[in-house]
Amino acid sequence: DAGVIQSPRHEVTEMGQEVTLRCKPISGHNSLFWYRQTMMRGLELLIYFNNNVPIDDSGMPEDRFSAKMPNASFSTLKIQPSEPRDSAVYFCASSFNRRNTEAFFGQGTRLTVV
Amino acid sequence: AQSVTQLDSQVPVFEEAPVELRCNYSSSVSVYLFWYVQYPNQGLQLLLKYLSGSTLVKGINGFEAEFNKSQTSFHLRKPSVHISDTAEYFCAVSEDADKLIFGTGTRLQVFP
Numbered sequence: 270d271a272g273v274i275q276s277p278r279h280e281v282t283e284m285g286q287e288v289t290l291r292c293k294p295i296s297g298h299n300s301l302f303w304y305r306q307t308m309m310r311g312l313e314l315l316i317y318f319n320n321n322v323p324i325d326d327s328g329m330p331e332d333r334f335s336a337k338m339p340n341a342s343f344s345t346l347k348i349q350p351s352e353p354r355d356s357a358v359y360f361c362a363s364s365f366n367r368r369n370t371e372a373f374f375g376q377g378t379r380l381t382v383v
Numbered sequence: 384a385q386s387v388t389q390l391d392s393q394v395p396v397f398e399e400a401p402v403e404l405r406c407n408y409s410s411s412v413s414v415y416l417f418w419y420v421q422y423p424n425q426g427l428q429l430l431l432k433y434l435s436g437s438t439l440v441k442g443i444n445g446f447e448a449e450f451n452k453s454q455t456s457f458h459l460r461k462p463s464v465h466i467s468d469t470a471e472y473f474c475a476v477s478e479d480a481d482k483l484i485f486g487t488g489t490r491l492q493v494f495p
Contacts, residue, residue: 273426312427312473312485325482360426372483374426 273375275361281381287349290378293342294363302372303336303346304360312360318344351382385410387476387486395492398466404459404489406448406474414476416457417483418448421471430472433457444468469493 274293282288294301302317316326318338326336333352338344348355358379362372388407396402408414415434419427431442438450448459457474474486 311487314482314484317482362426371429374428376424376426 273361273363273373275359275375275378277378278376279379279381281383282351284352284382285350286382287347288351288355288380288382290346290359290361290380292344292346292361292375294344294361295373296342298363298365298373299341300364300372301338301344302362302364303344304362304374306358306360306377307356315346348380351380353382356381385414385476385478385484387474387484389474389486389489391489392487393490393492395494396464397494399463401462402460402464402468402491404472404474404491406457406459406486408455408457408474408476410455410476410478412478414478416448416450417475417477418442418446418457418459419473419475419485420444421473421488423470427473430459464491464493466493466495 273295276291280288300319303315305313305315313328315328316336317324321338321341334348336346358377360374360377362374364372386409390405417432418430420430421427430446431440431448433440433450441447446459446461448457450457469492471488471490473488475483477483
């Protein structure tokens with residue numbers, strides 16, 4: 270298995286633009302997690318899905334952030350409009366049976382908003 | 384609410400020396416505890432986990448950790464480190480095996 274695949278690996282965008290991050294979980298995994306990593310706040314869980322349904326989005330910072338999982342093999346995290354403080358590395362992880370404890374992480378998307 | 388404290392942001396050590404990375408947690412209920420490693424420009428990889436049973440947990444790459452309930456700690460140890468162990472190490476706690484709460488990380492720098 271290729272593991273969790275995220276795209277793009279790097280994204281530079283101007284403030285105010287829409288940004289879409291993509292994730293393909295490991296085949297057979299039914300839970301998917303989006304994390305944000307910054308120097309100031311460390312690793313924060315933004316949202317997670319189980320069987321394509323959002324279970325907990327309490328970590329989503331504000332309405333500018335939205336996430337979808339239209340099917341078991343794809344998820345997106347969208348920021349609209351983007352702001353410089355959104356600059357971070359965004360990780361997607363997947364696991365089987367809601368067990369975040371066994372989560373496998375993608376390599377992340379480094380987002381820079383200028 | 385659960386939380387994790389990693390007391391050391393950076394730990395420098397010479398190759399072949401022992402190392403201990405400290406982790407303390409707070410929770411009002413029983414917890415599951417984990418250590419993850421992040422190599423440069425990579426995602427996180429599970430090193431080891433404590434779910435129940437023996438308090439001494441062995442993981443990959445020669446690492447081990449000991450769960451101490453009375454001290455609410457889960458320190459990570461390795462008797463002899465290698466240059467390749469240079470990475471960021473994250474301690475994490477979960478109360479329900481669902482959501483992982485991560486510490487701020489400890490950067491282990493191994494010098495030749």
